[in-house]
Amino acid sequence: MPQAHKEKIFFHKGLGADARSPLMEPGYLRAADGFVIDRDGVTKTLPAYSSGGLSATISAAMTPVSGLYIDPVSTYLAVLQLYDPAAAASKLFYSPSDYSAATQVSAGTVAYGSLDLGAWCPNMVQKYGNMYHIFGTNGGHLMIEAATGNMFNGAIKNPASAVTTADSGDAGNPDGVYICYASFLITFPDGMTYETGLSPSSAEVTVVTNKISWTDIPLAVSNQYLNLTGAVSIKRKLYRGPGAAGTLADIYYVATIDDNTTTTYTDDSSDVTLIANGVCDVTGYQPIGVWSTGYTRTVANAFGCFHYGRFYTTPLGTTYGHRLYYSEAAGGDTSTENEIILPIASKTDNWIDLRVCAPHGGVSVKGLVSWGTYLYIATKQTWLKKSGEDPDTWAMKKTFALHGVAASATICFSEEAGGMVYLTQDHSGRLGVASFNGDSSQLLASPKLDKILNENETSANDIDLTYTSAVKIGPYYILQLAYNVGGTIKAGYLNYILDFSRFPDVRVTKSLKRRSLTAWGDSAGTCHCYFPWSDQRYFTLHEAVSVSGTVTLRGFPSTLYPLTCDTSTYISTAAKLWTHDLCGGAENITRKKRLKKLKYSLYHAGDDATTYPPQVTLYVDGIATSITMDAFGDAEANGLDGGGSSYKESYRELSLPHGIECYTYSLSIAPQSSEMCTGLEIYSPWEMDLEILD
Numbered sequence: 001m002p003q004a005h006k007e008k009i010f011f012h013k014g015l016g017a018d019a020r021s022p023l024m025e026p027g028y029l030r031a032a033d034g035f036v037i038d039r040d041g042v043t044k045t046l047p048a049y050s051s052g053g054l055s056a057t058i059s060a061a062m063t064p065v066s067g068l069y070i071d072p073v074s075t076y077l078a079v080l081q082l083y084d085p086a087a088a089a090s091k092l093f094y095s096p097s098d099y100s101a102a103t104q105v106s107a108g109t110v111a112y113g114s115l116d117l118g119a120w121c122p123n124m125v126q127k128y129g130n131m132y133h134i135f136g137t138n139g140g141h142l143m144i145e146a147a148t149g150n151m152f153n154g155a156i157k158n159p160a161s162a163v164t165t166a167d168s169g170d171a172g173n174p175d176g177v178y179i180c181y182a183s184f185l186i187t188f189p190d191g192m193t194y195e196t197g198l199s200p201s202s203a204e205v206t207v208v209t210n211k212i213s214w215t216d217i218p219l220a221v222s223n224q225y226l227n228l229t230g231a232v233s234i235k236r237k238l239y240r241g242p243g244a245a246g247t248l249a250d251i252y253y254v255a256t257i258d259d260n261t262t263t264t265y266t267d268d269s270s271d272v273t274l275i276a277n278g279v280c281d282v283t284g285y286q287p288i289g290v291w292s293t294g295y296t297r298t299v300a301n302a303f304g305c306f307h308y309g310r311f312y313t314t315p316l317g318t319t320y321g322h323r324l325y326y327s328e329a330a331g332g333d334t335s336t337e338n339e340i341i342l343p344i345a346s347k348t349d350n351w352i353d354l355r356v357c358a359p360h361g362g363v364s365v366k367g368l369v370s371w372g373t374y375l376y377i378a379t380k381q382t383w384l385k386k387s388g389e390d391p392d393t394w395a396m397k398k399t400f401a402l403h404g405v406a407a408s409a410t411i412c413f414s415e416e417a418g419g420m421v422y423l424t425q426d427h428s429g430r431l432g433v434a435s436f437n438g439d440s441s442q443l444l445a446s447p448k449l450d451k452i453l454n455e456n457e458t459s460a461n462d463i464d465l466t467y468t469s470a471v472k473i474g475p476y477y478i479l480q481l482a483y484n485v486g487g488t489i490k491a492g493y494l495n496y497i498l499d500f501s502r503f504p505d506v507r508v509t510k511s512l513k514r515r516s517l518t519a520w521g522d523s524a525g526t527c528h529c530y531f532p533w534s535d536q537r538y539f540t541l542h543e544a545v546s547v548s549g550t551v552t553l554r555g556f557p558s559t560l561y562p563l564t565c566d567t568s569t570y571i572s573t574a575a576k577l578w579t580h581d582l583c584g585g586a587e588n589i590t591r592k593k594r595l596k597k598l599k600y601s602l603y604h605a606g607d608d609a610t611t612y613p614p615q616v617t618l619y620v621d622g623i624a625t626s627i628t629m630d631a632f633g634d635a636e637a638n639g640l641d642g643g644g645s646s647y648k649e650s651y652r653e654l655s656l657p658h659g660i661e662c663y664t665y666s667l668s669i670a671p672q673s674s675e676m677c678t679g680l681e682i683y684s685p686w687e688m689d690l691e692i693l694d
Contacts, residue, residue, distance in 0.1 A: 002594065002691035005584050009667060009686040011043045011577060014499065014507030017451045021581040022589050022664055027684070028448075031668070032509035034575030035682075036476070037499055043682040045575055045671070128306045130190040131342060135304040135313070145190040152188065152232070154344065155287045159184060159199035159218040163238075172211030173270035177204055177243035180212070180267075181251065183282055184220045187233040194342040195237065197285030198251075204243040214238065214265040217257065234260040239280045240267070247271070251280040281331060288313055288327050288346035303408065305368035307375045308389045311344050314365040314377070322363045323351040324377065324386070350391075357384055357396045366405035369420060371413070371438065378405040378422070383436055401441040403434035409469035412477060416500035417444070421477055423468060430454050431463070433479070433498065433506075445498065445506035452496070452508065475501035575671055577682060581622070581664035584690060592693040595620075595660040601651045601683040602669070614680050615670050620662040649683050661693065 008026065014037060016028025038044045126133045133154060134142040141154030165180045181198040188194075199218055220234045235258050241251035252274035254267055269277075288311060302316040311327040327350070330343035354363045354377065364380035377384040383401040388394030405411060406425035414421040419437040421444070426432070431453040433444045443450075467482035477498040499507040583589045595618075604614055669682060 002693050005588070005593075005690050005692050007582060007584050007688045007690065009579060009582065009688060010684045011579065011682050011686075012037055012040050012507075012684050014509050015452055015496075016448050016580070018448045021666075022583045023586060024580040028580060029509075029578060030580050030666070031576050031578035033577075035509050035577050035680075036497060037507055037509060038681075041684045043577060043684070045680045126304055126306050128311070128342065129192050129340060131188070131192055133304055133306075133344075135302065141304065143188075145188060145192075150189055156184075156186065156194060156196055156344070157287055158197040158285070159220070161216065161218045162200040162202045163214055163218070164216040165202045165205040166213045166215075167205065167207045168211040168213040168266060170211045170266075171209060172207075172268040173209065173273070174207045174212050174267060175209045176248070176271065177206045177246040178212070178240050178248070179204055179243050179246075180214065180254075181239045181241070181280075182217055183237045183239070184218075185235040185237050185256065186220070187235075189231060191340055192342050193337070193340050194344065195282050195285075197282050197345060198239060198280070201241075206243070212240075212267040214267060215263060217263045217265060219263065220260055236260070238265060238267070240269075240274060241280075248274065251283055253277040253280060278333065281333075282345065284347045285328065285345040286347070288325055288344055288350075303365065303368045305370050305375065306343075307370040309343055310389075312368055312375060314368065320351075321365060322353060322355045322358070324354055325351045326391070352386070352396060354384060354396065357398045358382075359398075367408045367411050369411060369413075371420070374438065376420070376436075376438070378408070378411060378420075380404045380406070383441070385438070399436075399439055401436050401439075403432070403436070403441040403443065406431065407465040407468040407470075409467075410479065412470055412472035414472060414477065414500055414503075416475055416503040421470075421472070421500075423465075423470070423479065425465075433477075444504070445508065449498070449506065449508060475499055575680075576668055577670070578668035579666045581666050582688070583664045584692060588692060589663070592661060592663060593665075594691040594693055595656050595662065595665060595688060596691065597656060597689040598654045598667075599651050599687040599689070600654065601649055601686065603648050603681040603683070617668045617670070618656075618660075619666045619668070620660060621664055648681075 010027035011029065013025065013027035014029060015032055016024050017030070021030065032043075034045055035043050036045075126135075130145055132144045134144065143152040143154045144150070145152075159182055163180050163182050165178070180202040183198050184196045186194045186196075205212060217236055217238070220236075235256055237256050238254040239251050240248070240254050242248040248271060254269055254274065254277070255265065257265060302314050304311060304313045306312075309329045313325050315321055315323060315325070325346055327343045327346050330338060330341045332338045332341050354365070358379065359381050362381070365377060366380055367378040369376040369378065373387065375386040377386070381404040383399045383404075385397050385399060386394060387397060403424040405422045407423040410421075410423040412421050413419070414435065417435040417437075419435050421433060421435050424432050424434040424441075424443075430450065432450050433453075434441050435444055462483060464482045468480065469482070470477060470479045472478075477500060479496045479498065481495070495510060497509045499509070584591070584593055600616070602614065665688075667686075669680065671680065
């Protein structure tokens with residue numbers, strides 16, 4: 001005698017893969033592509049993208065590898081990195097507004113060498129004053145003004161040549177033996193300033209109450225600093241110090257030449273005047289990362305971070321990888337100067353040896369984070385922290401973190417998790433997502449997320465950890481895995497969304513289904529930004545996409561929170577929600593059933609003939625041939641929207657064809673047309689009426 005049975009169907013727990021499908025807890029899904037769990041019982045498609053054309057210099061063969069979204073509040077400045085297989089190199093593209101045409105950023109000719117723009121680390125962005133600083137895995141340092149979008153070389157070198165000085169023969173105030181110097185004073189278009197260290201010293205000049213004649217005052221090459229558009233104001237500051245038999249106690253300020261063309265100066269300042277002018281603040285300064293006397297860089301910056309008015313960086317490579325370099329603190333003669341000075345100059349011995357507190361004496365730095373009163377140093381093995389602001393008293397300390405950082409660009413701060421969240425990797429190579437609270441670490445969403453990361457989706461390709469990145473948007477942690485396929489980086493091949501709003505319960509969906517490995521077609525670099533302490537809560541998602549050879553930059557800015565958009569279109573390509581196998585409860589796994597009626601509740605924005613309802617598909621015993629439930633007639637199909645906006649979240653019934661018998665079944669929901677679907681909302685629970693036959 002058949003037994004009547006009702007089974008609830010849920011869609012609210014995210015991806016799950018750590019058990020046999022019929023044994024998965026209710027609410028876990030086998031696919032959640034292009035959906036986000038808005039709140040318990042409401043699962044929604046992600047917003048879609050607006051589009052804008054990109055520069056013709058971008059070809060369809062290029063592969064996006066990473067993106068940086070800098071400042072949506074002021075300029076919507078976007079920077080996108082693409083890999084060009086024809087040149088076998090990464091290229092950097094710049095967009096001054098959210099969807100405008102992008103322009104390639106070229107290295108150009110800079111003094112003492114070229115600026116390499118390839119291989120930028122996706123999340124190494126730090127803001128100080130009006131400047132965003134981007135640090136690349138190739139050791140480069142690029143500065144972008146927040147308001148103007150102008151780009152500049154961050155490695156600004158001291159003058160390379162010395163001034164020439166002589167006794168002018170004219171009576172004056174200088175009286176003694178002196179050595180003279182010059183520095184460059186650079187004011188960027190947005191008002192930030194930087195003074196270089198001193199030039200090489202001049203030859204000694206001896207005068208007896210005579211003026212000093214300065215010639216050959218070095219000129220700065222403006223394109224040493226400028227990489228895109230805009231202009232910098234370059235002045236030269238002059239300094240005088242004691243010669244071998246001189247009586248001055250230090251190096252003192254003489255004067256400022258307010259242009260970058262004049263090469264001569266007549267110095268009539270007495271020693272008393274110099275002392276009143278003040279001591280030189282930039283003695284021993286050099287670009288951080290160490291430049292030798294011949295201006296050859298010996299250490300390239302891998303990561304950068306500003307903390308308590310100093311700039312910290314760790315070197316690229318292994319030779320000096322155990323060092324933490326730091327700049328001199330920002331400091332000017334007036335409070336106004338303190339507000340606009342960029343503290344990016346160092347001294348030769350401005351570094352700390354991290355090996356004093358690293359496990360087993362080995363250090364592989366993966367990032368720097370300023371959080372609270374500590375500067376945290378992420379390593380492959382653990383986390384270290386520096387306390388104190390004064391080099392004479394600060395200290396390096398160990399933490400109890402057992403989970404190091406595998407991918408630098410995945411480090412994000414999570415309010416819900418109470419610390420940093422990041423991708424980690426154990427000694428066997430298994431990936432996981434961990435959190436670090438400043439003292440200890442823990443794995444998140446294990447074992448479900450471990451199964452997804454390591455066995456469900458990634459078996460066919462190797463993850464490239466250099467280009468794997470993440471962004472935190474509201475409670476969502478979007479993990480963008482990158483793959484190296486035949487030597488080509490495929491970023492965006494798989495994007496997971498981890499929902500921390502119910503932490504420590506972490507729910508997982510996928511932002512888009514990306515299984516095709518054709519260049520660009522299903523692979524995209526994303527640009528993200530989120531300001532967690534902003535009242536407006538801006539964020540944006542960008543992707544570079546090619547369709548039939550036409551390349552577009554698409555994305556949307558939003559002031560709504562979270563993951564909502566001011567448009568009425570939604571992602572629909574490959575979007576899919578799919579339950580695990582259902583069987584009337586664990587006790588009925590081995591019993592045969594007859595499916596009779598489905599009670600459902602869903603909504604889509606259109607309720608007319610021009611907008612297709614979603615496609616709900618029933619899978620029976622895993623058979624590939626599905627029964628499409630909107631094929632039973634127009635009345636049933638139109639009813640699948642839950643009755644339109646006035647009946648949102650109401651329940652409808654759909655009688656199933658007679659004779660559907662099975663042991664297990666599952667349901668999937670997907671948009672039916674990429675052009676005419678304006679978003680879905682799925683309301684849990686649904687209910688299946690069935691009969692147990694044995």
